[in-house]
Amino acid sequence: MPDLTVEMVQRGRGPSTEEAARRLGVAREIRSAREKLTSQTGLERAFDYELLRHYAQYRAGAGIPLVGFAAALAAAATFWIAPPVAAAWALGVFLMITLNTTLSRRFLNTDPGTIPLGRWRRRFLIGEVLQSLSWSAMIGLGATGGWTFALIGLVIASAVTTMLAATVPLAAIAALVPLALATASLATFSPAADGLLLVTMAGGAQLFFLGLSRRLYAATMGALRSRAEKDAVFGELEQAKANSDEARRRAEEANLAKSRFLATMSHELRTPLNAILGFSEVMKNEVFGTHIAPSYREYSNDIHDSGLHLLNLINEILDLSRIEAGRYELNEEPVQLAHVVEECRHMMGLRAKAKNQTFHDLVDDALPRLWADERALRQIVLNLLSNAVKFTPPGGEIWLKVGWTASGGQYVSVKDSGPGIPEDELGTVLSSFGRGSLAIKTAEQGSGLGLPIVKGLVELHGGQFQLTSKPREGTEVVVTLPASRVMDTLPPVEIDADPPAQTTLNRAA
Structure with a gap:
């Protein structure tokens, strides 16, 4: 095919x-x-x-x-x-x-x-x-x-x-x-x-x-x-205007039907999925005793892992749907970008170590805080690092950079030594459920929603998303957050130890 x-x-x-x-x-x-x-x-x-x-x-x-x-x-x-x-x-x-x-x-x-x-x-x-x-x-x-x-x-x-x-x-x-x-x-x-x-x-x-x-x-x-x-x-x-109006009407109806479908299916899928995850975890941990057949424990592990994969897929679909519908609400607060990136790198370190991959960190720890959604930033970095680890062959290298932009903003760059993406497939990997041909042949299975979610979350923050890749030269993704989200440090308040004489006289009076 x-x-x-x-x-x-x-x-x-x-x-x-x-x-x-x-x-x-x-x-x-x-x-x-x-x-x-x-x-x-x-x-x-x-x-x-x-x-x-x-x-x-x-x-x-x-x-x-x-x-x-x-x-x-x-x-x-x-x-x-x-x-x-x-x-x-x-x-x-x-x-x-x-x-x-x-x-x-x-x-x-x-x-x-x-x-x-x-x-x-x-x-x-x-x-x-x-x-x-x-x-x-x-x-x-x-x-x-x-x-x-x-x-x-x-x-x-x-x-x-x-x-x-x-x-x-x-x-x-x-x-x-x-x-x-x-x-x-x-x-x-x-x-x-x-x-x-x-x-x-x-x-x-x-x-x-x-x-x-x-x-x-x-x-x-x-x-x-x-x-x-x-x-x-x-x-x-x-x-053309009549066709556009009709197409917009149909798109609105389809979007409403999609929202209703996702809301219904998320509930209908999560209910039995919770039972699958709970019972499979009980069987995997052999809570009620050791399995007679060793294969049953392996089957329990497979059922639990498949359930987690399905749960993650449902969450990604719902996140992407909310982003596309403009209903994703940002919970903004002061966030240290370098700390978020370090936590995500630590979480992905075990997977990278299992594939004998090497991380190269160039993170500026002195960066000021950002006014952003910490959960969204963590999801952005995790998706980028997950793709890098997934698509980089064993023994490969991953470069992680965090620093200032020329306009006064902050950026996160993730570069890998994976198979890369042909130029004519860049639009495909940025579309929902889109995956490049080389990635399909060389990497693990995925839903194809990671990059679209990252791009949507970055645009909600007013930032920019840039993807550059060439076959057999790796892929680099740069996420740039605008300078308007960088929180300036307030200067210290100077307190004079000796009050003015006039103030002392007023108090005495």
Whole structure:
């Protein structure tokens, strides 16, 4: 069976952040491609509708100014043509403007979900062509000597048309073709060089307006894409928030269920466990007489040791649960860190001696007291020393250091010459019930709760936990307690033996 790693655990819990982002991007691309396949312009349907909506808004808002412009041209054209002819031309232009304005308003008033975009695009295209043909009727002024005026009018009409139809490129091109042909036909009314030059410049201006409309179309597309991406991000954030709220709710329910389970099981397990420990100790010590079979005494020892192991495991699980739930209360008091470490080293000395291990102590006995929980500190040091003794091979060495930190705090360092931990398994050993692969192969059995409990207790004291290890080079754990927990020694109070004269006089009085 392969060794369990952090990556395997993460994959078992769900996709990683990078994998989730990749899946989200793929889903977005698939959705975009599907919408493009159902569109006639190769864009997403939302973009198709937005472009047509922009066009309809431009056309609906430009109706009155265009009518005024047509009326001004018709009034000026009376210098070359009869007023009834100019009025008839203005009426035709007015009808086409009214047609396009009406179509645009109908489009804007229709439900976006039921709009046939292809049909409306064709309607707008036909309306643009008809309106351009009505503007192109100004070429009749060429035969009456007003060709220059007609040329200027056609250029202005081209500029207005291409700008208004910029969001529908095909409509802009279709609308510009009649105007360009009308502009070119004016050259027949003025074959002179200056007339041809003016017509050429007008044609160039129309091409410029067409290019400018393409730039406006690109800018509009960029704005639409930016807004679509922003909306997508907002939607994803809302979905992520909803998922987070649901996950938090489930986590709270699971944590409550876990707390209830541990509270129930601790009672249910401790009750029979006390009986097992008590009776096994009676049988182990042969209180009621010597066992007939010597194996029974060995069995009693095994039962008692297994019961103690189970009791320690239950206590560790409960401690870790209280730490994770934030319900572990510190009983703080002045504590001499060096004395706590010395007591723990003495307790673990027999186990180290049985494995022929050597302790190297570098403890500063002059350290001032700490304001901390003595039981928690003792558990921290015992867990670290227990791991060091457990994972160090027979004949190995263990270094124990206690001293000052650079910031004025105090630290405890435990280093061993054991097998070490690979870098990719450091996260595993710090997780609940996590154990490194080399430790599993070379060390005794354990619950995998020692380091998580140490880390939790250190963080409750506001300290820092640092674990460094390399395979075949050993492991070092450094626990740092902050300077705010170091108790400063108060200076001695100086008492003057001779009271002041004024004080003596006051007492005499």
